[in-house]
Amino acid sequence: MVIELEYSSSLNGASYLLFELKQVVKLQQKGLSTQEIRNIVVDENVFQFENKGRITRTLPSVMRRAKVIDSTLASLLTEGSVEVGKVINLYAIMKTDLLFYEFMNEVISEKLQNSDYLIEKKDINLFFTAKSEQSDKVASWSIINTEKLKRAFLQVLFESGMLKDRRGKELNRLIIDEQIKNHLIHIGDTRYLRAMGE
Template sequence: MTKELEYSATLTGASFSFLELKKVLKLKREGLSDSDIKKKVFEENLFQYEIKTSMKSVFPSVMRRANALNEELQQMVLEDQLELGKIINLYAIMKTDRLFFEFMNEVVREKLEMNNYLLEKKDINTFFIIKSEQNEKMAKWTEKTVAKLKQVYIKLLYEAGMIVDKKTGELNRLIIDEGLKSHLNIMGDTAYLKAMGE
């Protein structure tokens, strides 16, 4: 469970990175090891980034997400509809980032449970203030880091289809495929479904 993970600000450099995840999963399917995948991604610039440093900050997060998905979920990302793949990517981000999971679970889920479809700046600000009061490591983060994370969280929700409009913060309830729901429940990952508003 995500609880064992430390709070991290790595999402400031990784964001949604869905196409990158698909590329890594294709290479995994071909039987390449993690180190071979890394070598291929960097040598052939598979993410097609103009700036190499961007790849350095994105790749570790994408690799962690790919490794958080079992074969069935990997197959769904590669073969099913785009929307389903994006939901699985959102799940993988929660699975590999404790702070983002807690944000989804404590802010977004609660909003959706109360049929409140407005994610306001104050909701995000309050979440970060509470967490930094509870966690020494987070308390040391710069204002710039926290501001960037807040932006990234909104962007993640927008790219996953959970926010309709980044400016207004209007939330949208995801339509999650029954097969995916059942699979995550069997895996014991119901908490992640709930965090997505199920």
């Protein structure tokens, strides 16, 4: 299933959300409809958020990610190790967020291919400058929105294990489970593996 993506800054309010994605995928595995899942998540506070408003902000992103995870990846996500879950979540974020995918593909993957394990502020700034020159939509975002988005990108890198520490600049290579690798190749999603540095 190909989803035509547009640039979006939705990662601002919904950066990593691995726990939340697992909860939604578990409900999907029970055969519940999108609406039933939404109702359960909100009524039972499945995400365990203190603030109900945060559920309504993050749920659309989590639902989008859950939709791109097929039954094989769903089983690996819910039954596999935390490391396996992190890789699948990173894949789902890239698959549903065009700007983040391009960042991974054009900045992170390139650095890893060149054995350059430092991600610096200028790398992120150059990426966003280039995108705002290519896209009126990105150019229209406020400076505050763009700065928040840069932080959200780094947060995803950190939580997925690609950034060694939250405030640091040093990149890690992900160890991608063979089952995930083989499955993504099988379903024609090799470009996401490449974007993760494979």
